[in-house]
Structures are given as structure tokens and as C-alpha cells.
Amino acid sequence: MKPTSSGPSIAKIPEGDDRQRLVCGDCGFVLYENPKIIVGAVCRWQDRWLLCRRAIEPRRGYWTLPAGYMELQETTEEGAAREVWEEAGARVRIGELLALYNLPQISQVHMIYRAEMTSPDFAPGPESLDVGLFSWDDIPWGELAYPTVAWSLCHDRDLMGRSGFAPRGVPQGAEMAPEKP
Incomplete structure (x- = not known):
């Protein structure tokens, strides 16, 4: 009796492909691992921005x-609207796509929208320790989880009062460490 391979476990370049993939030795199934799409929103209530303190790793x-x-x-x-509700207990109207960040080093694409909160109500969800509305000067710049957070906030502020713009991307020469703008 021939042992089964139990799924895609053989690393090889499948016929007609140009890169190595995991392939099932029994049935030939090819496992395509592709970048993950992250969706989210820069949410505002009047002149304040909504941020969540992460309750889970990483960060x-x-x-x-x-x-x-x-x-x-x-x-x-x-x-994006679902994530706002799950993490911040806030209802929003999703607006224009603010930014599209290609992060090949971590195999992710981030699509960040602008969003207007429909009320000032919010509450931490299971993935958040705390949620708050911050004025620009009170944003905890040194405690931001990822550089994309700072980039998104800055892009949103730069475009305040404007619409019909092209989405922003990774800032020229940007580092992968958050810093105060």
C-alpha cells in the first residue's frame, strides 16, 4: 500500500508556472499562497481621529x-466597515479609498478608506484594549503599532476638505518604523 502525501507538501515548479509552489503528490493540487488583503479606515468624528489600542499580538x-x-x-x-465595528464598536459611512499600501516584505496589501463616524459612540471590541478619539496633537505618535497607521493619518490630514483624489501609497523613502510626522 502506497502512503498518501496528506496534501500539498512537495515543493516544485508546476507545469506552466514560473515559481516554486507546494504541490500534492497524490492529486497534483497546487497550493497558491498569495498576499493577504488588509482593509481598514481612518475614521473621524468632527476634528478627531479614532484609534484602537491592540489587545492581541502582534504589537x-x-x-x-x-x-x-x-x-x-x-x-x-x-x-473596512466591519473591522471598524468589530474593533471599535463604531458605525461609519465609508468614503473614498485613501491609500493602497503594497507591503511585499510581509506579503500584504493594505486598502485604507476614509470614514465618517455616524455618531461619537464607540467601545472596545474583543481585539481592542481601549478605543479613543484623538485631536491631531494628542495622537500617541510614539505608540503607533505600524508605519501604515502614521502614513494613513498623515495622508488623511493632508487631504482634509478634498475629494476626488488618487489614493496614496507608501511615502517615498519611508521606513517600516512608525515615527511622528
Whole structure:
């Protein structure tokens, strides 16, 4: 009796492909690992920005935008609104796509929208220790979880009062460490 391979476990370049993938030795199934899509929003209530303090790793205890992995069967806008509700207990109207960050070093694409909160109500969800509305000067710049958070906040502020713009990307010469603008 021939042992089964139990799924894609053989690293090889499949016929017609140009890169190594994991392939099932029994049935030939090819496992395509692709970048993850992160969706989220820069949410504002009047002149304040909504941030969540992470309750989970990585970067537990640091502040971030409500954002996370896109789910199957949803649009990017629906995913962004869902993440805001799950992480910050806030209802929003999703606006224009603010930024699209390609992060090949971590195999992610971040799609960040602008969002207007429909009320000042919010509450921490299971993935947040705390949630707050911050004026620009009170944003905890030294405690931001990821550089994309600072980039998104800065892009949003730079475009305040404007619409119909092209989405922003990774700032020229940007480092992968957050810093105060």
C-alpha cells in the first residue's frame, strides 16, 4: 500500500508556472499562497481621529486604525466597515479609498478608506484594549503599532476638505518604523 502525501507538501515548479509552489503528490493540487488583503479606515468624528489600542499580538498595547483581514464574500468597503465595528464598536459611512499600501516584505496589501463616524459612540471590541478619539496633537505618535497607521493619518490630514483624489501609497523613502510626522 502506497502512503498518501496528506496534501500539498512537495515543493516544485508546476507545469506552466514560473515559481516554486507546494504541490500534492497524490492529486497534483497546487497550493497558491498569495498576499493577504488588509482593509481598514481612518475614521473621524468632527476634528478627531479614532484609534484602537491592540489587545492581541502582534504589537499588543500599541495604537492602530481599525483594520484587519478582508473576509470572503465581502467588498473592501464592507470589510473596512466591519473591522471598524468589530474593533471599535463604531458605525461609519465609508468614503473614498485613501491609500493602497503594497507591503511585499510581509506579503500584504493594505486598502485604507476614509470614514465618517455616524455618531461619537464607540467601545472596545474583543481585539481592542481601549478605543479613543484623538485631536491631531494628542495622537500617541510614539505608540503607533505600524508605519501604515502614521502614513494613513498623515495622508488623511493632508487631504482634509478634498475629494476626488488618487489614493496614496507608501511615502517615498519611508521606513517600516512608525515615527511622528
